[in-house]
Amino acid sequence: MTTRTHPKAMKDPRIWAIFLPGFLFVVLFTFYPMGKMLIMSFFDWQIGYQQISPYIGLANYQAVLNDPIAAVAIVNTFAYAFITVPMQMVIGLGVALLIHGITRFSVFFRLGYYLPVITSWVVVALLFRYIFSNAGLFNYFLTDIIKITDTHIGWLSTRWSALFAAMLLGIWKGIGWNMVIFLAALQAVPKSLYEAAEIDGANASQRFRFITLPGIKGTLLFVSVMLMIGAFNTYTPITVLTNGNPAHQTEVVLTWMYFKTFEALDMGYAAALSMIITLIIITITVLIFVVFRQKEDRR
Numbered sequence: 001m002t003t004r005t006h007p008k009a010m011k012d013p014r015i016w017a018i019f020l021p022g023f024l025f026v027v028l029f030t031f032y033p034m035g036k037m038l039i040m041s042f043f044d045w046q047i048g049y050q051q052i053s054p055y056i057g058l059a060n061y062q063a064v065l066n067d068p069i070a071a072v073a074i075v076n077t078f079a080y081a082f083i084t085v086p087m088q089m090v091i092g093l094g095v096a097l098l099i100h101g102i103t104r105f106s107v108f109f110r111l112g113y114y115l116p117v118i119t120s121w122v123v124v125a126l127l128f129r130y131i132f133s134n135a136g137l138f139n140y141f142l143t144d145i146i147k148i149t150d151t152h153i154g155w156l157s158t159r160w161s162a163l164f165a166a167m168l169l170g171i172w173k174g175i176g177w178n179m180v181i182f183l184a185a186l187q188a189v190p191k192s193l194y195e196a197a198e199i200d201g202a203n204a205s206q207r208f209r210f211i212t213l214p215g216i217k218g219t220l221l222f223v224s225v226m227l228m229i230g231a232f233n234t235y236t237p238i239t240v241l242t243n244g245n246p247a248h249q250t251e252v253v254l255t256w257m258y259f260k261t262f263e264a265l266d267m268g269y270a271a272a273l274s275m276i277i278t279l280i281i282i283t284i285t286v287l288i289f290v291v292f293r294q295k296e297d298r299r
């Protein structure tokens with residue numbers, strides 16, 4: 001049985017009193033900062049007392065597009081996102097399927113996989129920095145245990161090997177969150193569908209393809225969008241592991257934006273970069289929705 005809100009109820013001032021705090025919160029901490037950032041991107045923004053910020057048009061956007069370090073940061077962010085997001089989803093869904101299929105010790109396994117999620121980013125990033133350091137555990141494993149090399153590798157000293165370490169950290173840290181979300185979605189799929197499919201002779205892969213995936217399609221969409229947004233907001237792993245070094249080659253958009261804002265004090269440039277990243281995230285989100293809609297239409 002469903003209930004509908006009567007139109008007269010919306011005229012009740014108490015209803016608007018309930019919505020008003022949340023609406024003001026969104027306006028003050030989401031829409032106003034975005035609008036302010038958009039305005040700042042067209043000015044040579046100065047933060048000093050009574051200093052004038054001259055209007056410079058699209059010069060900040062041109063500076064971002066012509067900046068080789070900004071290009072490196074954007075490419076690094078894309079690489080981080082398109083590696084960590086699918087891996088987190090695939091492994092998280094796999095773990096959720098395994099836990100969903102057992103009856104004993106499921107709470108223990110849920111807790112074990114979720115522990116990395118609630119662990120401090122700084123703590124685990126420091127741990128990974130030790131593991132991938134020149135005298136760390138990974139080099140010890142390669143040189144002294146399996147002995148495939150005689151020299152220690154500077155994993156955090158080059159661009160892609162350092163990003164590889166950051167990607168591993170991001171994947172490991174996000175599996176538990178994906179597991180919980182997918183586990184909740186799996187529990188909402190009616191068991192009668194699986195029983196009917198099994199009676200009809202469908203094997204495990206067919207049940208997964210034609211029952212599980214369609215049943216959690218909305219969750220897949222939600223998780224992919226949230227993870228993509230989170231990947232473009234990654235900051236702590238890169239800052240702790242490399243701080244953008246060597247020579248800014250491991251920067252991601254958020255670390256480079258922080259550098260330009262608080263160290264170079266180039267507020268207008270940082271605002272322009274933030275708006276460009278916002279447009280990129282919106283575009284990727286729309287594309288994800290289009291892909292899911294096309295798959296739905298094919299069915």
